[in-house]
Amino acid sequence: MRTPIRSLTIKRAGITVCLCLIYSLSYSQSLSDNFTSDFNLTGDEIQSQPEDEKWPSVNLSMNLAGFLLTGPVIQADFKVAKSTYIGAYYVYHKLGLFAGKLIFDSDITSFSPKSMGAGIHAKHYFKNGEKQNSWYCGIYLGYSYNEARYNSGFPNETVERVNDLLIIGSGGYRWNFGEHLYVITGIQMGVAYAYDDKLYSSYTLNPGTGLFVKEETLHSDYSGDIYPYPLPEITLGIDF
Numbered sequence: 059m060r061t062p063i064r065s066l067t068i069k070r071a072g073i074t075v076c077l078c079l080i081y082s083l084s085y086s087q088s089l090s091d092n093f094t095s096d097f098n099l100t101g102d103e104i105q106s107q108p109e110d111e112k113w114p115s116v117n118l119s120m121n122l123a124g125f126l127l128t129g130p131v132i133q134a135d136f137k138v139a140k141s142t143y144i145g146a147y148y149v150y151h152k153l154g155l156f157a158g159k160l161i162f163d164s165d166i167t168s169f170s171p172k173s174m175g176a177g178i179h180a181k182h183y184f185k186n187g188e189k190q191n192s193w194y195c196g197i198y199l200g201y202s203y204n205e206a207r208y209n210s211g212f213p214n215e216t217v218e219r220v221n222d223l224l225i226i227g228s229g230g231y232r233w234n235f236g237e238h239l240y241v242i243t244g245i246q247m248g249v250a251y252a253y254d255d256k257l258y259s260s261y262t263l264n265p266g267t268g269l270f271v272k273e274e275t276l277h278s279d280y281s282g283d284i285y286p287y288p289l290p291e292i293t294l295g296i297d298f
Contacts, residue, residue, distance in 0.1 A: 113141050113183070119242070119295030128161075128289050129154035133179070141183040141192070149175045151204055161204050161250075162218060163285065168207040175202025177224065183232065191233050198226040198248065213261050213270045216277055221254040230291050242293040250287045255280040 117135035124130040130153055135145035151157040151173040158169045177200020185192035204220045230244015257278040261270040 114297035123290040123292040166206040170205035173204040215260040246289040
């Protein structure tokens with residue numbers, strides 16, 4: 059037989075346990091709501107990141123149109139701020155269809171494989187949205203060395219060596235395809251300053267024997283000349 063005091067104690071204990079369970083469930087629900095709210099806020103913050111942060115960090119490309127004129131141009135661009143990039147380029151003049159005529163302004167008979175150039179450049183795109191097509195402008199500063207021969211293999215053979223400093227402006231439009239591919243079409247136009255441009259005779263006449271001896275002597279100095287340096291742009295690139 060239960061005593062009234064013991065029965066009352068058991069009831070009180072039961073009520074206390076129920077209250078604790080209700081409080082515990084209420085507190086757990088509150089924590090769950092707060093976690094969900096924080097998660098949603100984090101998602102909103104991710105979605106509200108500045109659009110310029112979504113532009114690729116690195117661009118690697120080749121100007122295929124260079125094969126038609128001064129030679130193919132390989133470029134690497136690195137993002138420094140928003141949609142602005144700086145980088146380096148390399149151009150191989152030997153593979154340019156009209157590079158010899160442009161640089162030497164005459165009919166050469168041999169164009170040296172040592173003819174090439176390199177430098178730095180900066181580019182800025184005018185739209186900051188992720189993967190948006192965009193106009194761009196840029197500037198190039200570089201150096202090139204070129205060497206060619208006239209009348210190769212004959213006594214009147216001459217060789218010309220040209221060291222140029224280049225400054226080039228560029229502009230065009232970029233189309234983005236898929237996740238990482240892009241194409242740029244445009245134009246690059248600048249000038250080349252030939253700070254060292256000398257023409258050498260390859261052979262000299264030996265008065266004693268009457269024979270030509272292979273020996274270079276300075277023939278003419280054209281240093282200081284400035285000539286235009288145009289280049290169409292059809293660039294194929296990949297970004298990361």
